[in-house]
Amino acid sequence: MxxxxxxxxxxxxxxxxxxxxxxxxxxxxxxxxxxxxxxxxxxxxxxxxxxxxxxxxxxxxxxxxxxxxxxxxxxxxxxxxxxxxxxxxxxxxxxxxxxxxxxxxxxxxxxxxxxxxxxxxxxxxxxxxxxxxxxxxxxxxxxxxxxxxxxxxxxxxSPGRLGSGPYRLDGEREAVAAVYEAVAGLLRAVGSPQARPGRAALSAALDQAQDALSGPRLRRYSSSGAERRLHAQYAAALPLAEAATALAWAGVRLPGRAVEGPRLLAASVRTGAPCGPLPAPARTDAGLRALDDALLRAAAVFDRPPWAPPGRRDGSSSLSVPGRAxxxxxxxxxxxxxxxxxxxxxxxxxxxxxxxxxxxxxxxxxxxxxxxxxxxxxxxxxxxxxxxxxxxxxxxxxxxxxxxxxxxxxxxxxxxxxxxxxxxxxxxxxxxxxxxxxxxxxxxxxxxxxxxxxxxxxxxxxxxGHLPLPGRRGHSVRAALDTAVGAAHRYLSHVLDSPEDRTGRGALRRDAYRSLAVARTAIDLSAAELPTVARHSAGSEGVAGAVERLIDTTTACAVQLDHPAGGLPPSHAELLAAHLSELERAWAVPSR
Structure with missing residues (x-):
């Protein structure tokens, strides 16, 4: 209401x-x-x-x-x-x-x-x-x-546009800038109760930017330099999002300077002006090291001339497969x-x-x-x-x-x-x-x-809407959860089997978080129905919570595996096993 x-x-x-x-x-x-x-x-x-x-x-x-x-x-x-x-x-x-x-x-x-x-x-x-x-x-x-x-x-x-680029890309530009703002918001919320909403806001911003940049490009060369630059800036935001998620999972509060880099990058996307020097975080653990590396790669992308090739795209074109009719x-x-x-x-x-x-x-x-x-x-x-x-x-x-x-x-x-x-x-x-x-x-x-x-x-x-028609109620919630659970398992398997493949990892991470967001929306909608309808999706929130914890832990493990020392710490492996068991128990409740 x-x-x-x-x-x-x-x-x-x-x-x-x-x-x-x-x-x-x-x-x-x-x-x-x-x-x-x-x-x-x-x-x-x-x-x-x-x-x-x-x-x-x-x-x-x-x-x-x-x-x-x-x-x-x-x-x-x-x-x-x-x-x-x-x-x-x-x-x-x-x-x-x-x-x-x-x-x-x-x-x-x-x-x-x-x-x-x-x-x-x-x-x-x-x-x-x-x-x-x-x-x-x-x-x-x-x-x-x-x-x-x-x-x-x-x-x-668009009225009141700030950028100097072509106005036909205003929507794409604002969507990519919102991703960097969401990264900054999550880094600011690390170690506080706002970390979970911040991670959800980052996932939503990534989904919107992914949709905004989807579809065929108008031209491959010449005047499409601004468009290629936006694709590269979006791809550069994905490692930042991964590092921010891993830091939020660790829960250790960060100094204020860690937030400034993504905010400067967001302003640069909106205005087209250079981002300038980016404050570097201390490289004291795997998460901060990943954040610093991602900022360095983003700075290189933002300093690249518009006509230069954008380089490898880190899963930015991945889209969730629509459901069957x-x-x-x-x-x-x-x-x-x-x-x-x-x-x-x-x-x-x-x-x-x-x-x-x-x-x-x-x-x-x-x-x-x-x-x-x-x-x-x-x-x-x-x-x-x-x-x-x-x-x-x-x-x-x-x-x-x-x-x-x-x-x-x-x-x-x-x-x-x-x-x-x-x-x-x-x-x-x-x-x-x-x-x-x-x-x-x-x-x-x-x-x-x-x-x-x-x-x-x-x-x-x-x-x-409340008649007991043939078939079970709550199919939309169960279908969304099925998709989210499958995406989480594929993401985990890829991180453990091919930790060096960052491009594939980024695509699977986006698919996992996007599927989780769709499932959350379906669950919230069902929970707000009258009891005769809402009861058919009882226990679904527990499954979604277990999936979310598994994906977040998988992201933290992916960042840890990028550490020069290599290998997965025993504490991370134990958490993964615990989350998998938790998901299996939670999934058994709504499946009965």
């Missing part, structure tokens, strides 16, 4: 407001209904417009837009086939099959989740929303609205999406509401597990819908004509990047936007119906 915090993303706010330009053009041209699909495409793309690199946004916004466009076309064709978009048999059956497939695909990753949601929502809207434009044109307009927002994301520079977790989620779609469609068709498609479209959003625990997101949806409908009701009484509605859509588009931090606020903003589009599409105001059908959808999802 808590809202996410952070600075206001002014660039995203500007893009959200400008996303209404296609709608404004269609209203000026006297074709307001043509702007409705474009505005829907821009709205859904705006929800996916999260902080990150411009290049990563091509997949994050573009692939869901393509899926949504295909869904809108398919829904329109289905409505024409069944006649007027009304059928108590065909529509629920088709929506159920679509929900089963889209739900299973959504379980494989964040981009796949956005694609599955958009294709299903657009399919439902295409089948139920009465617009005069033919299906192919609707699909093209939907895609055009999303592409317009994507173009804004790629073209507009038809896994146990995918089947569980897909089945619940299908049941929700079928139930809500049958109820909406039976009630003969003019906006019957609102119910199944609402359930698709509500059933998504990555929007928070089920009970809280249902409560947020109900409160947000009532608030948004009330705001639109006041707006409809005070103004008339299409241009105030376009202004309302632009204002809502600008608010979406901030509203996504809390599901109730996002629902209120989206409700106001959707009701404005309904009025622009030639339909009468429908604030009260929007509230009624959203509450019915909330009830449907709340009931279906």
């Amino acid at each position: 808590r809202a996410q915090r952070g600075p206001v993303p002014w660039s995203a706010v500007l893009r959200g407001a400008l996303a209404s330009v296609p709608l404004l053009v269609s209203v000026i041209a006297g074709q307001p209904t043509a702007g409705v699909p474009a505005a829907l495409g821009a709205m859904l793309a705006g929800i996916n417009d999260r902080p990150g690199s411009r290049r990563a946004s091509v997949a994050r916004l573009g692939l869901p837009a393509l899926a949504g466009s295909a869904g809108l076309l398919g829904g329109t064709m289905l409505a024409a086939a069944v006649g007027g978009g009304r059928s108590l048999i065909v529509l629920p059956l088709v929506f159920g099959l679509m929900g089963l497939v889209a739900g299973a695909v959504s379980s494989t990753g964040p981009v796949a989740s956005a694609c599955g949601t958009q294709v299903l929502v657009a399919f439902v809207i295409g089948a139920g929303m009465p617009l005069p434009e033919p299906g192919p044109l609707r699909a093209l307009l939907f895609l055009a609205g999303a592409v317009w927002l994507l173009v804004l994301r790629l073209v507009l520079p 038809w896994s146990a977790a995918g089947r569980e989620y897909g089945l619940r999406v299908a049941v929700c779609c079928v139930t809500s469609t049958v109820v909406a068709q039976w009630l003969h509401h003019d906006h019957w498609y609102w119910m199944p479209a609402t359930t698709v959003f509500l059933v998504k597990p990555d929007l928070g625990p089920l009970a809280s997101r249902v409560a947020c949806r109900a409160v947000g819908t009532v608030t948004g409908a009330a705001v639109f009701g006041v707006l409809a009484m005070l103004v008339s004509g299409p241009f105030p509605l376009v202004a309302a859509v632009a204002l809502c588009g600008a608010l979406i990047p901030v509203a996504t931090r809390h599901f109730a606020v996002q629902t209120a903003v989206v409700t106001t936007l959707v009701l404005s589009l309904v009025l622009l599409g030639g339909e009468p105001p429908a604030s009260l119906r929007r509230v009624v059908e959203s509450l019915l959808a909330c009830t449907t999802v709340l009931i279906v």
